[in-house]
Amino acid sequence: MQCTPTSALIRGLGAATVALGLAACGGSQVNPDTPGAVSLTDPSGDDNGPGDYIYPTDQVYKPGSFDLRSFEVIPKGDTVEFRVGVGSRIEDPWGSKDWGGNGFSLQMAFIHIDTDGVAGSGVTAALPGVNVRFAEAQAWDKVVIISPQGPTRVNSEVETKAADVKDRVVVPKVTRASGRTLIAVVDVADLGGAPQPGWGYQVLMQSNEGFPAKTDLLTRKVNEFEGQHRFGGGTDYDNDPHVIDMLAGRAAGGDDEKAAQHAALSKYTRDANEPTPADLAEVPMIYPGK
Numbered sequence: 001m002q003c004t005p006t007s008a009l010i011r012g013l014g015a016a017t018v019a020l021g022l023a024a025c026g027g028s029q030v031n032p033d034t035p036g037a038v039s040l041t042d043p044s045g046d047d048n049g050p051g052d053y054i055y056p057t058d059q060v061y062k063p064g065s066f067d068l069r070s071f072e073v074i075p076k077g078d079t080v081e082f083r084v085g086v087g088s089r090i091e092d093p094w095g096s097k098d099w100g101g102n103g104f105s106l107q108m109a110f111i112h113i114d115t116d117g118v119a120g121s122g123v124t125a126a127l128p129g130v131n132v133r134f135a136e137a138q139a140w141d142k143v144v145i146i147s148p149q150g151p152t153r154v155n156s157e158v159e160t161k162a163a164d165v166k167d168r169v170v171v172p173k174v175t176r177a178s179g180r181t182l183i184a185v186v187d188v189a190d191l192g193g194a195p196q197p198g199w200g201y202q203v204l205m206q207s208n209e210g211f212p213a214k215t216d217l218l219t220r221k222v223n224e225f226e227g228q229h230r231f232g233g234g235t236d237y238d239n240d241p242h243v244i245d246m247l248a249g250r251a252a253g254g255d256d257e258k259a260a261q262h263a264a265l266s267k268y269t270r271d272a273n274e275p276t277p278a279d280l281a282e283v284p285m286i287y288p289g290k
């Protein structure tokens with residue numbers, strides 16, 4: 001089987017064939033028929049941050065729940081659909097309808113986007129609570145929040161915890177889950193324009209925390225030891241990346257991509273109890289169209 005499906009195959013057999021080909025080969029491929037469309041895969045089994053993070057012990061955190069497997073950007077006229085696939089069926093154990101939520105409970109993803117590709121333009125600090133940063137040359141311009149929390153709650157968190165970047169935060173008009181996929185629909189206008197082939201992306205996998213610390217934007221903490229609702233394998237401070245999985249490299253695939261993720265997320269200052277930005281791990285922006 002070829003690792004790069006031909007466009008004839010894409011047109012002849014449909015998107016499912018493309019996805020199948022990508023899943024078998026790993027890495028990335030942009031559908032050549034839609035400018036700005038993105039379809040990336042991520043390996044299974046790297047839902048452990050720098051390599052040794054452990055899920056919380058409560059049984060709702062089923063294996064694979066935070067294992068990023070796929071990421072798609074699908075332009076559709078005046079809107080854009082973002083799809084984030086994970087490694088287990090997405091459930092709603094905490095009854096999100098009771099708190100104005102979106103039909104799921106556990107997962108959350110921050111999709112940081114570099115829309116201008118200009119060094120120094122944008123923001124290098126990730127959203128509060130994930131404890132990572134971006135390189136100056138890959139600063140992000142927009143971030144899409146896929147959260148099970150309703151828009152009122154998300155907007156209020158952004159207002160109090162990320163006010164300095166709130167104009168760059170995009171809360172989707174629709175957020176839902178289907179099978180193993182989180183789906184968010186965003187207005188093109190909110191992104192500052194339709195997705196372009198040169199845009200860069202980084203999907204940070206997190207877990208929705210309804211009772212976050214006052215500096216954390218709905219993120220669940222990683223501590224030294226796992227607990228009922230805490231990830232383990234990090235530190236009890238906010239120097240370790242609170243990132244369970246992420247994109248690590250275009251077309252690297254399999255073990256190479258895992259190694260790249262583990263290396264990037266391991267580079268933080270473990271003994272910095274009050275970390276400065278330089279103490280935090282730097283995560284890469286991925287440019288599928290370049």
Ligand SMILES: [Ca+2]
Binds near residue numbers: 042043044045046245
């Ligand atoms: Ca993964």
Ligand SMILES: [Ca+2]
Binds near residue numbers: 223234235236237240
């Ligand atoms: Ca921590």
Ligand SMILES: [Ca+2]
Binds near residue numbers: 043257
């Ligand atoms: Ca990964």
